């Protein structure tokens with residue numbers, strides 16, 4: 001039993017609110033979004049006018065005053081802890097920005113962000129229903145057993161009008177058995193991941209099939225009159241396809257990350273950092289970005305749960321251009337070169353497999369304390385954060 005570890009596990013369950021509950025949820029979505037936007041403006045203004053950075057506590061105090069005014073008294077209709085959670089999220093977003101882990105926080109626009117709010121306390125499940133402050137018990141589909149102590153619940157609504165409760169619990173977890181194996185992973189487009197042990201993990205082919213459907217439904221959408229009922233119906237059709245793509249994609253990635261963390265004790269991967277956060281309107285590319293992030297996210301928590309060593313490699317490390325046999329750097333390598341012959345040692349190298357072997361080597365170097373992160377990283381990050389300001 002000494003191997004047991006306390007982890008945070010999130011269960012996602014479908015909610016079936018009645019009309020009245022759905023309306024109250026909608027109020028919560030709107031109010032938490034309002035709080036985020038209001039205080040983002042306030043923080044920005046304070047900084048511009050007096051170079052003063054406002055803290056969470058400054059914001060929380062103002063929020064209390066705000067609720068007492070006639071203009072904003074409607075904020076009292078929702079769970080005050082959910083509003084405070086929104087402020088905490090804003091504070092975290094600022095913190096992440098200053099640590100150069102994320103872009104500057106953005107305004108939340110209705111319809112463009114996921115509708116959600118959090119209940120940090122006093123949530124429980126009774127008789128198949130979810131109990132949260134301000135609400136009558138909400139019908140819940142408990143399709144699996146919820147283990148551990150419930151910490152907080154996030155309620156969300158998808159663009160396809162489905163409601164979910166993401167219930168985060170503190171759970172006792174038995175980590176996987178130790179492993180001496182190590183792997184390097186190269187993330188790609190044709191293949192989602194190529195591993196240094198030769199494992200190839202393909203990108204799901206369904207994307208192509210859905211892409212066709214999506215183009216069709218989107219064309220239908222463009223024909224519908226703005227603001228019309230038919231248009232909102234068609235919007236939902238488009239969202240349904242996006243949802244299907246996402247679900248298949250995420251399930252697929254789970255298979256990969258489960259296998260990888262089960263087999264390997266050390267996992268080396270490229271650090272995507274800000275690279276993937278840049279918005280891209282090309283469907284295939286944006287799906288790839290999202291997949292890489294999901295894959296990294298899953299590897300992070302699964303490694304943590306199972307005492308695996310996940311090492312992130314500087315994204316400027318020349319993993320593709322370096323020969324994994326002799327370390328020669330091929331400066332003439334282009335993106336098109338899927339296979340190349342090392343001019344130095346004459347090895348025939350498959351681009352992705354070679355890259356994954358280099359990622360593993362670099363990971364092991366960093367782990368042993370010999371690896372250095374390149375100077376380029378600093379320059380690269382500085383230029384990205386300047387852009388976002």
Ligand SMILES: [Zn+2]
Nearest residue numbers: 323326342345
């Ligand atoms: Zn070589």
